[in-house]
Amino acid sequence: MNICIILSASVVVLLSTALLPLLNNNYLLNLRTSSSSSVVADLLVTNGFIYTSDASLPFADSMAVRNGRILRIGNYSSVQDLAGYGTEELNLEGKVVVPGFIDSHVHLIFGGLQMVQVELRGVNRKDEFVKKVKEAVTNMKLGSWLLGGGWNNDLWGGELPIASWIDDITPHNPVWLSRTDGHMGLANSLALKIAGITNYTEDPTGGVIMRNTGGEPTGLLIDSAMKLVLSYIPEVSVEDRREALVRASKHALMRGVTTVVDLGRYFPGASIELSWEDFSDVYTWADLSGEMMIRVCLFFPMETWSRLLDLVHKTGRELSQWIYLGGVKAFADGSLGSNSALFYEPYIDEPHNYGILVTESENLFNMTLSSDKSGLQVSIHAIGDRANDLILDMYELVVSANGMRDRRFRIEHAQHLAPGTAARFGEQRIVASMQPDHLLDDADSAIKKLGVERAQKESYLFHSLLAGNAMLAFGSDWPVADIDPLGSIKTAMKRIPRGWENAWISSERIRLNEALNAYTISAARSCFLDKDLGSLSPGKLADFVVLSTDSWDEFAAEGSASVKATYVGGLQAYP
Numbered sequence: 001m002n003i004c005i006i007l008s009a010s011v012v013v014l015l016s017t018a019l020l021p022l023l024n025n026n027y028l029l030n031l032r033t034s035s036s037s038s039v040v041a042d043l044l045v046t047n048g049f050i051y052t053s054d055a056s057l058p059f060a061d062s063m064a065v066r067n068g069r070i071l072r073i074g075n076y077s078s079v080q081d082l083a084g085y086g087t088e089e090l091n092l093e094g095k096v097v098v099p100g101f102i103d104s105h106v107h108l109i110f111g112g113l114q115m116v117q118v119e120l121r122g123v124n125r126k127d128e129f130v131k132k133v134k135e136a137v138t139n140m141k142l143g144s145w146l147l148g149g150g151w152n153n154d155l156w157g158g159e160l161p162i163a164s165w166i167d168d169i170t171p172h173n174p175v176w177l178s179r180t181d182g183h184m185g186l187a188n189s190l191a192l193k194i195a196g197i198t199n200y201t202e203d204p205t206g207g208v209i210m211r212n213t214g215g216e217p218t219g220l221l222i223d224s225a226m227k228l229v230l231s232y233i234p235e236v237s238v239e240d241r242r243e244a245l246v247r248a249s250k251h252a253l254m255r256g257v258t259t260v261v262d263l264g265r266y267f268p269g270a271s272i273e274l275s276w277e278d279f280s281d282v283y284t285w286a287d288l289s290g291e292m293m294i295r296v297c298l299f300f301p302m303e304t305w306s307r308l309l310d311l312v313h314k315t316g317r318e319l320s321q322w323i324y325l326g327g328v329k330a331f332a333d334g335s336l337g338s339n340s341a342l343f344y345e346p347y348i349d350e351p352h353n354y355g356i357l358v359t360e361s362e363n364l365f366n367m368t369l370s371s372d373k374s375g376l377q378v379s380i381h382a383i384g385d386r387a388n389d390l391i392l393d394m395y396e397l398v399v400s401a402n403g404m405r406d407r408r409f410r411i412e413h414a415q416h417l418a419p420g421t422a423a424r425f426g427e428q429r430i431v432a433s434m435q436p437d438h439l440l441d442d443a444d445s446a447i448k449k450l451g452v453e454r455a456q457k458e459s460y461l462f463h464s465l466l467a468g469n470a471m472l473a474f475g476s477d478w479p480v481a482d483i484d485p486l487g488s489i490k491t492a493m494k495r496i497p498r499g500w501e502n503a504w505i506s507s508e509r510i511r512l513n514e515a516l517n518a519y520t521i522s523a524a525r526s527c528f529l530d531k532d533l534g535s536l537s538p539g540k541l542a543d544f545v546v547l548s549t550d551s552w553d554e555f556a557a558e559g560s561a562s563v564k565a566t567y568v569g570g571l572q573a574y575p
């Protein structure tokens with residue numbers, strides 16, 4: 001397609017239409033099986049304001065769909081001859097349409113499970129926290145685990161919760177409540193007892209058991225220390241996890257998300273097996289029984305790279321139109337909120353703490369080297385400035401060992417970057433997979449933990465990354481933040497944290513089309529799905545979202561819009 005760039009948009013439409021039979025197998029098949037020589041669309045979408053995310057034709061008003069794929073896109077006169085017997089028409093009455101959103105970072109089944117647990121997201125007072133737990137425990141069988149999460153201590157001033165807040169009201173039920181970032185959780189005293197955590201339990205590698213001044217565990221466990229308790233929580237049944245997928249998919253569709261990248265394991269200490277069990281018990285089941293509603297690209301724990309490689313050899317990357325095997329994921333550091341993201345300078349509120357490296361570096365290097373050598377895509381979680389530099393250095397070493405190739409290494413979060421680091425993403429062709437909505441709460445927290453100046457220089461550098469030609473992919477990290485691409489797009493455009501009036505680091509705001517691209521075409525490239533997804537282009541899958549607005553200009557200025565309808569493969573999937 002390089003040649004097209006120098007041609008005008010109108011020629012490109014003609015050219016790509018002419019090339020289509022050569023490029024698209026489905027189309028060829030249609031031509032062969034069709035008795036007449038003319039192809040008839042299943043669906044004609046007309047009278048819209050369609051943003052395509054395709055640089056060769058950024059806007060169109062009509063689109064023809066056949067067999068779930070886009071046959072042609074342009075103005076009405078260019079698609080009308082594809083109408084025929086049985087063609088449905090969707091008149092958009094001027095509404096704005098965008099490609100189906102790709103959320104580049106979710107934990108889908110975990111999120112679906114959390115939808116029916118104690119929901120502590122947004123709780124901003126200690127007594128409300130306690131009240132929610134009390135309500136939830138009322139109807140529970142004695143002895144069963146009360147699970148929940150989403151709490152954020154920054155919303156009530158920073159004080160960390162401790163077991164004694166809830167011990168009185170939960171004497172007979174062990175409790176586990178994870179923090180919104182998944183890097184910390186609160187156990188009540190019964191849960192600590194069941195897990196055998198006492199004054200004498202040592203911190204595991206890569207984790208911390210929080211203690212009071214007397215050396216007694218408070219109930220808070222950080223990063224890999226969480227697994228001390230988690231290993232005692234009974235497994236969620238397969239049935240529950242299947243329901244969670246269905247619930248989560250509906251939630252995603254409601255927000256215009258038609259594809260997610262599922263990073264699987266939620267935090268460093270979580271079981272390696274979980275992603276594989278979800279793959280075989282939930283995703284494969286859903287695919288075979290026709291329950292898949294959104295497309296997923298799956299990442300697996302890097303420790304299991306050879307298992308993924310075997311699978312890819314057997315099945316290929318594309319199991320069906322719904323399930324793509326992505327690559328492998330590992331963790332470099334923890335999170336800012338839990339003071340475990342790795343920085344060059346210490347945390348202001350903990351002057352001896354620089355954060356932690358949660359995966360031993362030689363082991364991480366070995367695994368990355370092997371995964372990459374075998375052709376798998378590699379993705380590593382890095383939040384602090386030092387963690388990001390360490391991973392970029394390591395990626396450089398791996399490239400020099402394994403040779404140049406289109407490998408699209410990813411860094412998940414890339415949240416705080418030292419001066420000069422943003423440019424390295426473009427130079428080294430690294431994907432920055434970022435979650436704009438995290439900045440809504442992180443702004444205050446980053447300023448408190450890093451200081452105004454460091455926070456200002458380093459945080460969520462969307463514009464600098466794009467200016468350096470980085471591949472920028474947006475997502476939510478659901479259930480850490482809600483799945484909400486339109487909300488995130490506005491956040492990236494405005495950068496106004498909760499309770500603030502002005503932008504935080506206004507020079508790093510980006511434009512609507514840049515934010516949309518990070519949720520569509522650039523997200524698709526970031527997991528090698530751009531052949532099928534990411535833009536409304538001839539031959540690609542017809543996943544699109546109809547927005548409530550009919551004014552692109554207003555949308556571009558305000559960043560506000562809501563989802564009116566979501567289509568997957570040319571079929572209405574929401575509402």
Ligand SMILES: *[C@@H]1O[C@H](CO)[C@@H](O)[C@H](O)[C@H]1NC(C)=O
Pocket residue numbers: 009010011013074075076077078
């Ligand atoms: C429709 O689009 C085609 C190709 O882009 C262009 O040549 C033609 O002039 C357009 N027609 C109208 C009515 O805008």
Ligand SMILES: *[C@@H]1O[C@H](CO)[C@@H](O)[C@H](O)[C@H]1NC(C)=O
Pocket residue numbers: 198199214215216
């Ligand atoms: C643990 O430490 C606390 C505070 O120092 C003390 O009161 C308690 O008795 C200790 N528990 C055990 C089992 O040693």
Ligand SMILES: *[C@@H]1O[C@H](CO)[C@@H](O)[C@H](O)[C@H]1NC(C)=O
Pocket residue numbers: 362363366
């Ligand atoms: C990493 O790989 C090297 C070379 O194969 C090996 O000598 C070393 O023990 C490995 N280190 C770890 C931590 O696995």
Ligand SMILES: [Zn+2]
Pocket residue numbers: 105106107263266477
């Ligand atoms: Zn995550």
